[in-house]
Amino acid sequence: MADRKFTYAVAEDEERMRDYLSRKVGELDPNFHFVASAADGEEAVEIVERYIPDLLVTDIKMPVLDGLGLVGRIRDTNADMRILIVSGYSEFEYARRAIELGVDDYVLKPVDQDALRDTLRRIRIRLESSAGLVEREFGLNAIGAREEELVKAIKVFLQESYRQPYSLEKLASKFGCKTAYLLRLYNKITGSTPTQEVIKLRLEKAKRLLVGHPELEIKQIASAVGYQDPLYFSRIFKREVGQTPTGFRDSMRRA
């Protein structure tokens, strides 16, 4: 599987650095393919759940949820995901906690490209050696009708309740299985993720509201589709649709 590309996502609050990492990792190691970037820890949780990247490159200091909190949140669900911290903090305390959380590597800012390239190579080798491990662990190679039923039920549930506050953990506990298993199973069967499904449902609804109800404010629409934070909603919308909610509304009106 030499030509196989691994996916990576970036979590970084500094825009310039985020763009730089998003581009640079793929440049330094063509085996890595960029999927998404997040500007804060919470968004990072979402993109990890949505894209299930093989590698997460994250900063430590971020709004809402910091890098170490993020790692704590996603480690269980994504046991095989490699995590690389890129940070200006060189304090021992951070390094120690990162190691406890099973972070693979720690690259200091300002980033030395050679060091990053070496680190990426080490991570790639580890990824290659563990490929398929999770699938085997969860027995996803042999999917039966029962599993298919479960995924359908989840889909139905999500269509009904996407407006409610969503988290993968709650979903997993609702359907009585581990988050990691649920995530992998859903991904295996649908090629998507429950998080992506929720986002898709929410944004479609939002689009309809944006066009169909020009009197509604962005804040109200965000709340109506399940986002409590309008800023976060706007950011997701822009990332997924390519336009801000206001921009989308304006362009639709013009068209």
Added chain:
Amino acid sequence: MRRIIDKIPGAPPAAACYDRTVSRRRTVQGSIFISVSLLLVGVLLAFSLAVYDYASNIARERFSETLSSLSKSVLANLESQVGEMNRLGLTLVYSQVFQDLYMRHLALPRIPATEEELIGKLKNTEALIEICDTILGPNQAAPQLNVFDLRGEMIGSGFYSRIIERDVRREPWYPEVEAAGGESVLLPPHNDPLLEDSSVIVKGKRYISLLRSFQDSMRSTQGVIEVKQYCDTLFGELDSLCGPSASIFVVDSDGRLLYPYDGHRAAGGELLALSRKIAPGTIFTGSLPGRREPQVIAAAASKGLGWVVLMGEPAAGLSTSMMQYAVRIAAITLGAILCSLVASYFIARRLTVPIKALHAEIEGVDIGNLDEVSSGGRTKAPGEIESLRRAFHEMRLKLNDSIQEAVSLRAHEKEAQLVALQSQMNPHFIHNMLQTISIMAEEGETAPIQGLIANLAKVLRYASSTEDRSATLGMETEYASCYLAAMRARFGESLEFVVDVPEGMREIRVPRLIVQPFIENCFKYVTANRPPWRIELRGRAADGRWEIEILDNGPGFPPEALADIGERMVSRERGGAGMPPLSISGMGILNSYERFKLAFGSSSLFEIGNRAEGGARVCMGASNHG
């Protein structure tokens, strides 16, 4: 102080300098003592002199009075005695019996021719002597009474009672008596040979005689009557009247010395001349015969007798009594002076002891014990010195306060610089900045890199500058702008910032690095929220006041952080050393707060809190004139 002295070439060390000044000047105690003493001594001496003058005048007056009255009384005594002698003579002359007998005597022949005549003459003479004896009386008012007729006979009565041949015209005094024409004439002391032989009782006696001629109805002189009196009787009381030191002279108007009469060779004329110099009732200091030492002399003159009494006392007597006065006054004065010296010493001491105590206190002051309030309490010091002492204490405390303030200001300036440097030299900040520059370089953004580096350089230079301790609001704003621009290069569109400080406020002087901690604090909190992050630095000036506000749209200060900062502010304001700062940013805030208060006083405005719409708000302001 020392530094100044050291700069003067050849200046002695401070201590030596001080000692010389002290020795050259008189001490306060010395000055007070000397001046008070001089004053007291002067006053006392003047007073004593006045008292002495007054007392000596009185003494002199009294002396002269005594002497004058004594001499007057002597004179009166003499006058009365002479008057008595005169009376005897007159009584005799005017008695009819005597006149008859005398006429008979004259009628009888001087030398009786017949026996009958002889018997008649004897009987008549006997009768005459008898009448004379009767006049003299049983007490013998005078020792002798002689009647001279002009025929050459004298009838004596008294100790020498007989008739003898004696031609009155041959007596040396006769012309004078004749010239007196019936008025009495006094003879100066003399001996009487007749009496000398008549009785041992009168041996060696001297006499004063009162002589007078008597006339018949035709105014022709019929005879002379002589009343003799002992000088001892006349002047006998004089010696007892006066003390042994006194000298008494009696001179008649012809300058004949009447007393002393026992062989004194004094020149009566001189005494008479002397007496004329002496006004009645006064005294005169001069010399008297028989006395070597100068005498104080009083004189009294009798108009009737023409006698002059001169009384002298040794001048030493007066001066002795004056001297006694003087000695007594001198002793009192000396005593008073001693008392006053002691008193002035204690006055000086009373004044200077508190001054010395104050001096010792002032000397004992050094920078370490300024705030030690001295034992204080009420001292015995006079009010002025006590208030001086209090003023000194207050000054000391104020000095302490201002030193504390200055030290605190200086320490806080250093702390502020340290905080700023720590946050700017913080590896995280630097690493992030370098990372940003590195990315920009890779993307070929040369101009922005130059801008960023220029901003960073300004930030670092401002934070590390030690040149000027105070800054202007313009400089602070510039610093904040550079810092924000550098951060903007990092965070891009996520960060929005507004720096709006009116041009007119930029010259206001503020402590250096006072704004920065709050800008940094904004980043600490605001980046915990989702972007866009908004930081505002706004200045406002109105109504003679100005204020600057630092706002953000982050989550604001956590309540516990606000409580902590508030607690620390209160504790520092109370003058406590302050709790050790928990973090660099917290330290920066407190440091800014304190320096702001130190610079603008307690009337200045300083608020730290959260905005109602979310986010932190820091506002500080003061009046334009301090």
